[in-house]
Amino acid sequence: MKANATSASGGTEHEVLAAVLRVRAGSLQVLLWQRALAPQVGRWALPGGRLGEQEDVDSSMRRQLAEKVDVARLSHLEQLSVFSEPRRIPHRRVLATAFLGLVPTDQDPAVPDDTAWHPADSLPPMAFDHGAITRRARERLRAKLSYTNLGFALAPPAFTISHLRELYSAALGYQVSATNMQRVLSRRGLLVPTGESAPSGRVGGRPAALFRFRERELRITDPFAVLRPPRQP
Amino acid sequence: MKANATSASGGTEHEVLAAVLRVRAGSLQVLLWQRALAPQVGRWALPGGRLGEQEDVDSSMRRQLAEKVDVARLSHLEQLSVFSEPRRIPHRRVLATAFLGLVPTDQDPAVPDDTAWHPADSLPPMAFDHGAITRRARERLRAKLSYTNLGFALAPPAFTISHLRELYSAALGYQVSATNMQRVLSRRGLLVPTGESAPSGRVGGRPAALFRFRERELRITDPFAVLRPPRQP
DNA sequence: ACAAAAGTGTTGTCTATACACCCATGG
């Protein structure tokens, strides 16, 4: 019953690649390393590598990221999709499962010498299809910020509303109103006041209350925008 | 001949699998074929097969589906994700890229003898992880019906509002109000009246106007549920 | 005329943005 689809041999090489994003200094950044060898010397690439024999893609991705950034600092990791264009890598056939990874803003993991954070909105010359993968990751993040609690993955354990506003603004790429963001997240029960306050700024001003996310696991908070099920009377 | 899963060489076997869904007789159905050979004889499986050397996963999926259902009748095909658990298939290491496919309700493609449509809400005994893939496909469809124009992929070229209501009800799994569905889709500019009317039913009644979808390509119609960008004054 | 099905008008509720105003602190 198996269709015999040409290949006499074993199969196809498979790699995992992650666009790891964080917000820093008001800008959404992605973790890239610079290729030292051909092909595409000098271009910037996403971290990743070959899938091992005994791993699923998720474990493999976490293992490979551990070499670039302490994996314990990853606050979120999810699959984007498979990139499979036959000529995506010259002279070799390699499939890639692409991921979106997130690191909270308070973490500053040590990274290898060939590795650096780059602004996600003005990418350097990218290797292969890694630019496309990065843009997909950015879009996925932007979409999920609006209908899930994914903000927790960008934010530190405790934060002020205006700090959170900066994170959302940088990630979304446009100005977000602190007032309305707080209302939306509070109505959905995502924010909990810690009771603490941040010290007030250098020039005075009311001290800001500190909040935390109630949960630090992905949850869909706005499941049915329209066409909701009827309510039972 | 046992497949040597630990080849130091080439890579990993890769297959593509599709959960092809349609609505028929008020029920959401999935296209399955029954395994005649070990392992898992008699269990039902998703159509698919091995990825070829020169194909991307999308083309491969379309090619393989052509054996089960005329590919020209597929109104939509999208990637779900990679299933990569090392023991998902006994004794062999096979990755799968899973897809959601849709067929409009007016099409009735001929299918092979070992193949049949099954209700997506009460699946027969399924092979491997194909049950999980099917449920993922169903969830993806349900989500996208609410914030995209994906309804076009279930509907025939022209339809009455109450026919469309049946399709949405079956796909979503709960009763949808024709009135409100029409309003939502019209407000978004997705529906266009054809000017024609359907003949009125067997026992009389006002003849229903016929509509069509303005576009038959996937478009996100409700992009920002919340945290919209500020309007420029 | 009446039953049946299609389609419209209307209302109440909820969500979200915008913007004015009040609050707490440092100098």
Added chain:
DNA sequence: CCATGGGTGTATAGACAACACTTTTGT
């Protein structure tokens, strides 16, 4: 006591579900 940023109250607009009501057909 005032500048500065934090936080709340309120108005307005829009989206949606529910349901009563009107329209158009066949018998």
